[in-house]
Amino acid sequence: MEFDMTFVWAFVVGGLICVMGQLLLDLTKLTPAHVMVVLVGFGSVLDGLGLYEKLIEFAGAGATVPITSFGNALVHGAMAEAKMHGVVGIITGIFEVTSAGISAAIVFSFFAALVFRPKG
């Protein structure tokens, strides 16, 4: 079987995004929350320039798993809805694609709270 380079690129690209986050944490005074916002912003700008989809085609999960892909999904949904419904679509579309991720976070958190100790 031929060796699939997708895995290698997923590792490299995903890793580089994480390295970016780690450097921001270590070299700047940004808090983890700031770093998350920077990475989400970075992903959304890349998608605005039409580059994030290409990165996903190239690196697969290496680009979809890190938080930058959330920024990509926000912009992606907004642009898709804007094409269909105009300006209002930008607002309604922001959570169009990301709703799965957000709803999953809420639902899984609920089940985790049933099993673990939410009071800490």
Next chain:
Amino acid sequence: MPLIGKQTWQFPSQPYLLATGVVGGPKEGQGPLGQDFDNIHSDSYIGQESWEKAERRLFEEACEIALQKANVQSDQVDVLYAGDLLNQIVTSNFAARTLSVPFLGLFGACSTSMEGLALAAMTVDAGYATHALAATASHNSTAERQFRYPTEYGGQKPPTAQCTVTGAGAALIGVNGPGHLPRITHATIGKVVDLGIKSPFEMGPAMAPAAADTISRHFKDTGLTPEDYDLIVTGDLARIGHVLAAELLEQEGIYLGDKFKDCGILVYDPDQEEVFSGGSGCACCAVVSYGHLLKRLMRGELERILICATGALLSPTSSQQGESIPCVAHAVAIERRLS
């Protein structure tokens, strides 16, 4: 006059440090001072359903042990001075409900142990109490979510960060006691000092100027010199802040050398997991002073010590709004005459 110099109280009656109670959590028990604790818990929940309740239990236990050792009943305690790190000092408030003694709540962050001890000694010295109890507690996990991030978040910390000590310390001060017990001779009340450090992960460097200010003020007020003490310890400056405090004191011409220690450095082994630059928290100074240092006094290895507890007076809101960290340090001198 009991006020000497500008900020130092000299206690004419030299109240007795009758007994202490010291309780620690798992990481503290595994540390180099584990054998100096009265009780060590291997479970950070201490059999309670939340860490807040565990902190409260640690506090109550430390007080119970101190009273038991001195053979004093809780109804003989005339006043309890206590504080902790949680909002509205709930640990102290709730534990004081259990203990049911006259209670004055304090907030001095990690300087609370010596703030309470100074007040307890003053109250006893002035004749307002026969027995006064000073106590404080902290818990790593409650402090994490009070000051930093939710515990389940698992945020990374820089090596300058410190590890909040899980534990509690209580000291019972009395008018009369057997001659072999240590006595409180002086207390120097610190001013709030702020040199503009903003990062909550750099508490040691933020607090170092306050410690240096109080220690140098103590020597100026009393006329004593470092030679008069066997040990001068700071509360929780840890490995970075302690070096800075030593430098600041040297600039004032005070050379402490090997006599200068820090409870935050003493409490953990540097190789222990996630202790970063050392210990911190209300309990840090309390457990090291009331456990380790008191045992050394009782063994006769030390005769006279100065304990300077340091507190960073920030709130999560003040630090999120980008304000710098005001800090305070209070010093108490304890003496045990060997002759």
